[in-house]
Amino acid sequence: MSISEMTSLQRVLTTLGHQEPDRVPLILLLTMHGAKELGLSIQAYFSKPEYVVEGQLRLREKYRHDCLYGFFYAAVETEAWGGEVVYFDDGPPNAGAPIFSRAAQIDTVEPPDVTRAPPTRRVLTALSALKARVGDDVPIIGVVMSPFSLPVMQLGFSGYLDLMHDDPKRFERLMAINQAFTVQWANAQLAAGATAICYFDPVSSSSIIPPERYRQTGLKVAKRTIGAINGPTATHFASGLSRPILEDVATSGTVMVGVSTDESLAEIKAITAGKMSILGNLNALEMCRWSIEETEQKVKQAIHEAAPGGGFMLSDNHGEIPWQVPEETLMAVSEANRRWGRYPIRINDT
Numbered sequence: 001m002s003i004s005e006m007t008s009l010q011r012v013l014t015t016l017g018h019q020e021p022d023r024v025p026l027i028l029l030l031t032m033h034g035a036k037e038l039g040l041s042i043q044a045y046f047s048k049p050e051y052v053v054e055g056q057l058r059l060r061e062k063y064r065h066d067c068l069y070g071f072f073y074a075a076v077e078t079e080a081w082g083g084e085v086v087y088f089d090d091g092p093p094n095a096g097a098p099i100f101s102r103a104a105q106i107d108t109v110e111p112p113d114v115t116r117a118p119p120t121r122r123v124l125t126a127l128s129a130l131k132a133r134v135g136d137d138v139p140i141i142g143v144v145m146s147p148f149s150l151p152v153m154q155l156g157f158s159g160y161l162d163l164m165h166d167d168p169k170r171f172e173r174l175m176a177i178n179q180a181f182t183v184q185w186a187n188a189q190l191a192a193g194a195t196a197i198c199y200f201d202p203v204s205s206s207s208i209i210p211p212e213r214y215r216q217t218g219l220k221v222a223k224r225t226i227g228a229i230n231g232p233t234a235t236h237f238a239s240g241l242s243r244p245i246l247e248d249v250a251t252s253g254t255v256m257v258g259v260s261t262d263e264s265l266a267e268i269k270a271i272t273a274g275k276m277s278i279l280g281n282l283n284a285l286e287m288c289r290w291s292i293e294e295t296e297q298k299v300k301q302a303i304h305e306a307a308p309g310g311g312f313m314l315s316d317n318h319g320e321i322p323w324q325v326p327e328e329t330l331m332a333v334s335e336a337n338r339r340w341g342r343y344p345i346r347i348n349d350t
Contacts, residue, residue, distance in 0.1 A: 007137045008066035009195070012313070016232070016255055016277050020310045024303055024341030026334060027279060027315040028065040029141075031073065032092060032323045033330075034058070042323075043087040046072050049126035056130060060138070062327075063334045066313075068134065070127045070194055071143040071320070072119075077185070078153045080117035090323045095153040103155070103163055106170045111181035114188050124192040131193025141234075142194030144186045146201035147178030147225055148218040154178075160203075164217070175221050183228045190231040199226065199233045199254060200319060205240025207260075211248070219248050226253040234258065234279060239318040243268065250275040261286075261317040265305040269312065277311045282333070284316040288324040292332045299336035308345045 006014070006022045014021035034055020035045035045051050056068045075085045075095035084096030100106060114120040123142075130140050145153075151160040151174060163171050186197045203209060204218035226233050235249055236258030242249065243263050250272065259268050259280035268278055282298055290298065299314065306312040314337050321330070 009137055009139050011066055012139050015310050015313055018274055018277070018309070018311045020308075020343040023343060024307045024337060024345075025066040025313040026064075026337045026341070027067050027141075027313045028059070028063055028321065028330065028333070029067075029069050029071070029315060029319055030056075030059050030063075030321050030330075031069060031071055033321065033325075037062075041087075041089065042091075042093065046093065046122075049122045049129060052122075052126045053129045053133070056126075057133060063330055064338075065334060066139065068130050068138055068140045069143075070123060070130065070140055070189065071198070072123055072126075074145060074200070075153065076119045076123060077145050077150060077181075079119040080112045080114060081154070082112075083153070092320060092323075098154060098156045098159065100155050100159075103159070103167060103170055106163075106174050106177070109177060111177055111184065114181075114185045120185065120188070124188055127189055127192040127194050139195040140193055141196060141198055142186065142189030142192075143198045143200060144182050144189075146199055146204065146218070146222065147175050147182045148221045149201050149203040150178050150182070152203060179221065179225050179228075182225055186229045186231075186233075190229070194231070196232040196234060196255075197229055198258075198319065199229075199235045200238055201235055202238040202240050204245070205237035205242060205260075206244040207237075207240035211244045214245050215248055219245075219252060222249075222252040222254070234277075236279070236319045239284070243271075246271050246276075256313070258315070258319060259317065265302055265312075269306045273309070273311060277313065278306055279313050279315045280306075281317040282315065284318040284321055284325070287316065287329055287333075288322060288326075290329055290332075292328065295329055295332040296336040296339075299333055300340045303337070303340050303345060307341060307343075314341065 011021040011025045037058040073093040078095050083099040086094045233254045234256035235254040256277040261281045261283040
């Protein structure tokens with residue numbers, strides 16, 4: 001098969017191998033936009049896996065990007081533990097009240113079975129249906145919250161930080177429980193049809209905890225967890241900074257890292273070359289008000305900084321494109337990627 005005929009999966013695998021495919025893979029991490037395609041509210045859209053399947057397929061056909069995104073919303077994980085979900089008309093569903101009202105609950109709680117809990121079963125059903133529709137031509141991305149970041153929804157942010165600093169025994173117990181849950185959840189998604197797992201770990205980013213604390217906590221958790229997942233993982237810090245810990249992240253077993261818009265792609269590429277691929281780093285918030293001309297310039301700049309030599313996939317910096325980003329902008333991203341992302345990258349073209 002010639003390089004001009006690559007499927008999306010071949011394009012992605014070539015990039016992960018730090019080689020140049022036919023063009024830069026475009027990874028549009030679209031979730032809620034599927035509701036727009038079907039004319040549904042966000043809450044109704046996520047209520048049935050068949051809606052998400054149809055939405056994902058329509059989005060990929062429209063924007064011609066290189067993945068299907070099996071992610072519903074982050075709170076699906078605590079929902080499986082019995083937590084509530086708060087829905088909005090124009091934004092992602094969020095977790096309600098923390099599922100642990102007292103730290104002592106950590107002593108006896110056990111993780112749910114993701115194959116039985118209705119929220120996670122819906123995701124698994126959608127992944128299986130997507131796999132049946134596209135086979136091996138298109139990568140399907142599953143998602144887990146890292147065991148180290150999940151407690152923000154379990155305990156609340158301040159409650160979790162207190163636990164981390166003041167109660168090391170319960171902290172380790174919670175990490176063990178969450179690791180068992182995350183590994184089960186990731187492997188169930190892979191078995192259902194996901195090609196790879198996005199390991200969201202925002203608390204580990206240098207925007208939230210110092211690198212020294214990460215090396216003592218989040219990195220150790222990541223190594224144990226990623227090592228038990230039966231497929232490739234991409235670590236994403238959900239727009240948080242990663243530069244100060246990149247060398248450490250590369251030792252976790254992950255194959256790709258999501259990069260903040262506040263970081264230099266060229267600098268990140270120099271550090272990760274041959275170790276991890278890069279995913280990023282279009283500003284997902286500013287994208288809501290970009291002109292068509294500005295969109296093309298941002299895409300061109302990202303490609304020129306990080307694409308030569310392979311190992312780069314164009315995406316947003318957060319891991320979920322906001323509801324407010326218009327169709328015209330997404331289309332402009334896709335068209336600019338096809339124009340400027342074809343290999344060999346021509347840096348000096350205008």
